[in-house]
Amino acid sequence: MSNFLYTKAKNSILKGEIDFLNDNIKVALINNNYSVDQSNHEFLSELNSYIVRDNIVISNISITNGAIDADDVKVQGFNGSGFSYIVIYKDTGSRNTSNLLIYIDTSHGLPFPGAGIG
Numbered sequence: 001m002s003n004f005l006y007t008k009a010k011n012s013i014l015k016g017e018i019d020f021l022n023d024n025i026k027v028a029l030i031n032n033n034y035s036v037d038q039s040n041h042e043f044l045s046e047l048n049s050y051i052v053r054d055n056i057v058i059s060n061i062s063i064t065n066g067a068i069d070a071d072d073v074k075v076q077g078f079n080g081s082g083f084s085y086i087v088i089y090k091d092t093g094s095r096n097t098s099n100l101l102i103y104i105d106t107s108h109g110l111p112f113p114g115a116g117i118g
Helices: 007-014 044-050
Strands: 024-030 051-057 062-064 067-069 081-083 085-091 100-104 112-114
Touching: 007 100, 024 044, 044 051, 044 085, 044 100, 051 081
Parallel strands: none
Antiparallel strands: 024 051, 024 085, 062 067, 081 112, 085 100
């Protein structure tokens, strides 16, 4: 698999239900047991048993020429098990309604084997 937008996220973006500039956009670190389902997975609660850490805030999001940019995300004080994937999601305050947006499995440093960072 390679990095992608979840299908249901595409629908929500096109309907105007996702606002990258004003919504709370966050990161979840996902273990290697996750069986990704690009077409059907919609909410963070569907990944509950695979989440190593979540609620990592993405700051200063901007959109220029059709591309999204933001400050680098730093995971500090993390001494837990490793993770293989990163999922970006819209945090609504409940995992049952927090929309999955972007799945990343191909990036520098992935998979991360575990140990302290930051």
